[in-house]
Amino acid sequence: MLKLENISFEVENEKEILKDVNFTIEKGKFIAITGPNGGGKSTLARIISGVVKPTRGKIIFNGEDITDLSITERAQKGISFGFQQPVRFKGITVNDIINIAAGENITALEASHYLSEVGLCAKDYINRELSDKLSGGEIKRIEIATIIARNSSLSIFDEPEAGIDLWSFNHLIEVFRKMHKNKDASIIIISHQERILDVADEIIAMVDGTIIIRGAKESVLPELLHCESPENCMNCHDILEAKII
């Protein structure tokens, strides 16, 4: 479904953020990308969705080279991207954004369904503006609802747990489990949370713009979490921090 070939990204006069990243995701798979801050995870997600262009390398999606396609073209081909910090709009309502995400005019009942999926009471939110009057957790859940509404073949989430309270987090795990039941769609989640990593089929750990470990969660997760000297280990420092939360 998705193949990254030698993806690199560098900013002039700064360090190389991604270095020859290669990986493939098959249809129906759920991949979690983890690693310390500044390791290049978010940049990689933004490159796949088209928000950022790679300096080198190729992105193949369903057999087509999409490296030079715009954000819109990639979205229309079935790639969705959930922002780490959702964008706020004055005047655009929750109902509006879900309709845009669904790509058609859907009924209020259908829109409500997507809100219920992320644990929001539809009647309290459907007509609210996506402004700064919504809390961080509320807007994050709405962001996730827009990705569900898109029903894309590839959904990418950048730290979906950020800003979400514990109750919502439990619900979020269930949302991802449910999405993963669709074997025609793939999911990439960037996360520091062990419980999210635990839902994934495979885990990729990135450090300094490079993939350092990749494998089935059964083998990678214990390796990440049972490091002999976690305090001195850059690779799992953040993961351990997340575990404490």
Next chain:
Amino acid sequence: MNEIAKELLKEVSGLEEMPKGAYNIRENSKSIARQSSENIEIVSKEDKSGIDIIVKPNTKSEHVFIPALVSCGGVHDLVYNDFFIGENADIIIIAGCGVSTGDSCDGSEHNGIHRFFLGKNSRVRYVEKHIGVGIGTGKRVINPVTEVEQEEGSFMEMETTQIKGVDSTRRFTKAKLKDNAKLVIKEKLMTHGDQFAESKFEVDMDGEDSSVNLISRSVARDYSRQTFISKINGNTRCVGHSECDAIIMDHGVVSAIPEITANSLDATLIHEAAIGKIAGDQMIKLMTLGLTEGEAEAKIIDGFLN
């Protein structure tokens, strides 16, 4: 009424036929249709062009339509409309002005001076839409002046919209509020081409526990210019809030000039202003949902002015 006037009427007031209840339709400086209702009387002024709209006390759930149309070039309309709202009345006023200069090189303008006198505990929702149409070089000008005097416990909500086609507008709204009177103003404005718009507010909160909430959202495109001036005087225990949000595009220019004066220790006054181009993140978000750049921009503007 010709086809242009019918189209303007529909645009500014949503009317495709004469409404039930009270109305006065003005075209090219003359009243062309009028009807009073049992509770709302509309009479011509004797000393100048315009009407008095007299609403009986306790009138509930009635509408008054008072659209003004200018359907050709070379018209310079000046009208004085006074609204006398009886105690405890609760009504909706649909106003608005459409100016068409067709293919004329002569400009046209409408200057409407509206005064509102709200009786005790009355409620008014005032909806006003301004548009300009025409392909000629004649300038379309609308300059509304609104004066509001609110008695104790009265409430007024003004929704004013000017989205397209008006080359120049100078809007001046002035209000005086007594005890517990509340005023809400929601203004939406979009200018394009080399249009100019100035919107000036002057509100005196003289009564205890009175309040004003003034919200302006505007978009300035092309080479258009806008100035937003809000003066709020808190003269006793009261709450005043004004908010100016503007999106600038192309070479558009917006100035926001607030002046809030607390003449009492118990006055709470806030002014907020934000002017800037469309945020890049907003465009990217909508594009990740499948919209093109143009569609995303249109959606953001539509929402902002909605």
